[in-house]
Amino acid sequence: MEREYAQALREMVAGGTDEAAIVDGLVKHLKLEGRLKLLPGILRELKGLQARAEAQAPxxxxxxxxxxxxxxxxxxxxxxxxxxxxxxxxxxxxxxxxxxxxxxxxxxxxxxxxxxxxxxx
Known part of the structure; x- marks a missing residue:
């Protein structure tokens, strides 16, 4: 589940959406769903995605x-x-x-x- 959230966040940022608005929306969504404990896992996945992207970069x-x-x-x-x-x-x-x-x-x-x-x- 964390991986899907992290990939969606990366796609939204790549699309040009405001990062602060994305984070605010994510926190609101997770609070409403009662899944706020997913935040550390999402952060970990985002770091992993970033590391893989840097390794693939020319x-x-x-x-x-x-x-x-x-x-x-x-x-x-x-x-x-x-x-x-x-x-x-x-x-x-x-x-x-x-x-x-x-x-x-x-x-x-x-x-x-x-x-x-x-x-x-």
Whole structure:
């Protein structure tokens, strides 16, 4: 039941409805139905939905801040449209983009790992 309420709330917020009005309406509805104890569960489900949405969101990692603009442009050309790039110095050089389980890795780290595997195998 909490999951259904949480999904309905997310859809209403995405539709542009005022958040304060949504919460007020939800609390009134739950009071009338005698289900006010569902609020903590609804909040927990909302947090879970948010975490899943963030995990699915497109993201770009770069080795240094200087590479961010070029990496975002290159990722967009590859079909991954991220808003900003995060810095991951372990990449050594280059960038890595991920969206919906698709990973595009153009980093020096991957190139070095691939080279190492070819040499050792």
């Amino acid at each position: 993201r770009v990692e770069v080795a240094s801040e200087e590479e961010a603009k070029d990496a975002l442009t290159s990722a967009k050309e590859e079909g991954i449209d991220a808003r900003e790039a995060t810095i991951n110095p372990s990449l050594i050089r280059g960038w890595r983009a991920q969206e919906n389980g698709t990973l595009i890795d153009r980093s020096a780290k991957k190139a070095l790992v691939d080279l190492y595997q070819k040499i050792t195998n």
